[in-house]
């Protein structure tokens with residue numbers, strides 16, 4: 040009887056009768072059966088609630104007139120239930136690689152509580168390759184195919200013996216032996232012909248799936264669940280295309296599926312992946328799209344509730360975890376995002392797999408069979424993502440990927456603007472050499488077209504372009520065809536980039552801050568993807584920079600600490616106590632990747648454990664090497680922002696700042712040597728700093744943690760004019776003269792200052808006035824004066840004979856001079872005065888001075904205590920009353936605290952929230 044059925048939504052049937060002719064009920068979920076008025080067309084309707092997600096109906100048209108026959112036939116055909124009650128699973132070769140794993144898969148599908156399940160399996164791992172190898176041997180007239188076929192037999196036989204018993208085992212083995220015999224005959228034919236047709240090949244290789252599906256269905260039946268297995272060559276009909284792909288014929292496949300189901304009614308079906316049939320019933324395969332595609336097509340045919348693809352990774356990562364070890368598993372992706380990600384090598388799903396399920400809005404879930412606790416990644420419609428406005432900018436970008444080994448081609452010339460057909464000419468030439476264009480960008484001025492091709496194709500592309508545009512080049516209408524080799528593409532993928540302002544700004548900002556130059560940019564109007572081209576050598580750093588900007592705590596900084604002495608060690612302890620809070624409350628992730636002293640250094644790839652760094656330095660430390668240290672901090676980890684914190688007093692270390700900044704390493708230091716060293720070098724450093732996005736902070740060089748540098752910079756940047764800066768700049772000298780009040784000898788007080796950690800490593804740097812002079816120089820230069828240290832007359836408090844002794848000898852012999860000091864103090868006291876060591880930056884007269892002076896006891900400088908510094912800024916705005924900063928200006932805690940503040944300032948410059 041002529042009878043055609045089709046699955047399509049019923050929206051366009053004007054003649055549809057609204058009155059059901061016959062009402063049927065569950066179990067087949069068919070509710071009504073309607074005869075269309077005056078037509079031989081019937082409609083079988085279903086209750087959409089019962090059917091789950093999908094509300095489309097079956098339409099059965101017929102040319103026959105015998106209603107009862109028609110109804111019966113229609114009913115038989117329509118017994119295939121469809122909709123959300125179906126759950127599809129797909130298990131790849133590794134998931135069914137051994138008997139234990141097949142058992143495990145059986146357990147997983149049995150546990151799935153869905154009402155109906157269809158499970159697609161690949162061949163056991165390596166089997167498909169073994170099958171291709173059989174063909175290769177046979178058609179090469181190598182009779183070892185017989186032995187190789189035995190190995191295939193053995194593999195499946197032993198797996199079956201492991202898994203099955205009794206009749207199940209016997210039935211499987213009977214079928215296996217029969218198949219092997221058939222294969223032997225076919226391989227023999229191939230051997231004789233010395234050639235295998237495509238359909239022969241497809242027939243042979245498809246056996247791996249037939250066996251694994253039978254094995255798995257027997258395993259499921261063992262647990263008492265009724266289960267049938269499906270040879271998908273009976274159901275899936277596909278048409279070949281010109282490009283080693285196939286197009287499913289959904290209509291015909293559905294017909295065959297319904298027919299298959301009417302004979303094999305079951306709520307648990309194990310189906311073969313990969314294999315299918317042509318409309319002419321010739322065995323074929325789904326080619327490279329494989330079993331994932333089978334699962335997706337079955338999902339679409341059944342309008343399933345979900346398709347789960349089981350694999351050996353936890354889901355789709357936000358970036359290649361081999362390149363970005365902070366990559367995270369994405370919880371949800373839209374179909375389009377998954378598509379983009381898979382193009383960029385997130386090797387989880389082939390893009391074609393997404394097409395069939397998209398149509399029915401069926402979510403695909405990627406899950407790890409070896410880690411059942413991981414929820415996996417769900418690929419679904421964006422509508423299922425919740426409210427866009429509630430989500431931070433970061434969530435609009437899902438993943439990042441790079442493609443390396445590309446070259447940029449730039450065709451440039453004034454003769455291109457407004458000339459239709461130029462692009463056609465360019466890409467025509469590229470097509471002629473068979474090169475694949477990966478990205479295209481053209482600014483609207485039309486003076487240049489830029490595109491990326493694989494590096495290996497660029498030579499041919501250039502030659503083709505040069506020949507095609509010979510005349511234009513000679514005439515100067517095209518000025519150049521330039522090749523920029525060694526490029527990489529970095530792509531950011533995310534569907535909501537379209538509706539979220541600021542995403543590209545954030546992306547470009549992250550790249551700028553990591554000191555990465557962008558060579559070209561492309562973004563399609565769909566905005567699923569922003570692509571930038573960077574230098575090959577920057578590719579991984581760029582990937583990490585953008586990934587950490589969107590995914591890590593917003594600001595992750597890799598730090599290298601040089602000089603774990605008093606200040607350095609105190610800083611490390613402060614970091615130890617504060618990093619967790621910073622991460623949690625402020626999204627700042629500080630990682631100390633290395634610590635180096637002058638003899639040993641401690642390096643770490645993930646971050647030094649700050650609770651035990653002292654011990655680790657002893658046990659795991661290696662010989663200090665500043666270059667290696669720098670390379671490690673900058674290169675050998677996954678964090679793009681790096682800072683070196685110099686806690687030494689060493690000029691040699693300071694001489695590296697310029698190079699570090701040039702390489703994009705931020706520098707923070709309490710060391711005064713760079714800013715008070717030769718002016719030329721200072722200028723070079725500051726100029727570089729101002730030109731780049733790389734930061735150089737040195738608040739603790741003057742007044743330790745007191746806000747001196749930042750106050751001065753604030754005044755200057757807001758347009759105030761500095762007239763004079765005057766103050767007590769030495770914590771050590773302040774302490775000494777505050778405490779040298781008659782009770783104790785001068786040398787004793789000096790020792791106290793040293794013990795309190797106020798002095799420089801060599802206390803003579805303080806007592807000679809040099810340390811104060813350095814601070815005066817630093818502030819003078821900050822205020823715009825071009826002074827050298829030698830321009831400042833310094834009154835030294837170090838006795839001439841002790842100048843060239845060791846620091847220890849100096850301290851030892853200092854008591855000899857106590858009497859002189861007592862005398863000076865008493866003379867001052869006799870006139871109601873105190874001694875204070877002061878520094879002055881006289882901006883008006885462009886000079887600096889450093890000297891010991893007497894002040895009346897009422898003077899503010901006489902009121903200090905401890906290691907107090909006091910600094911008075913006289914400016915145009917603060918002329919009558921100076922702006923005064925006062926407080927402890929030396930000591931481990933306050934100095935390390937000042938350095939820490941600079942680190943946090945850096946974090947906020949890099950985008951940390953305030």
Ligand SMILES: NC(=O)c1ccc[n+]([C@@H]2O[C@H](COP(=O)([O-])OP(=O)(O)OC[C@H]3O[C@@H](n4cnc5c(N)ncnc54)[C@H](O)[C@@H]3O)[C@@H](O)[C@H]2O)c1
Nearest residue numbers: 602603604605606636637686687688709710800929930934
């Ligand atoms: N102590 C303070 O109150 C204070 C205040 C402001 C600024 N500062 C500055 O802080 C810095 C450190 O002072 P400190 O008191 O901690 O000194 P420190 O002598 O205790 O520590 C310096 C450390 O640097 C190491 N070091 C020296 N040269 C090195 C090199 N080339 N490579 C690696 N390590 C090297 C030393 O071995 C030592 O461990 C100095 O520049 C000082 O001017 C100190």
Ligand SMILES: N[C@@H](CCO)C(=O)O
Nearest residue numbers: 769770771798799929
């Ligand atoms: N030795 C210095 C440390 C602060 O720079 C002082 O005493 O002021």
Ligand code: NA
Nearest residue numbers: 738741743745
């Ligand atoms: Na300071």
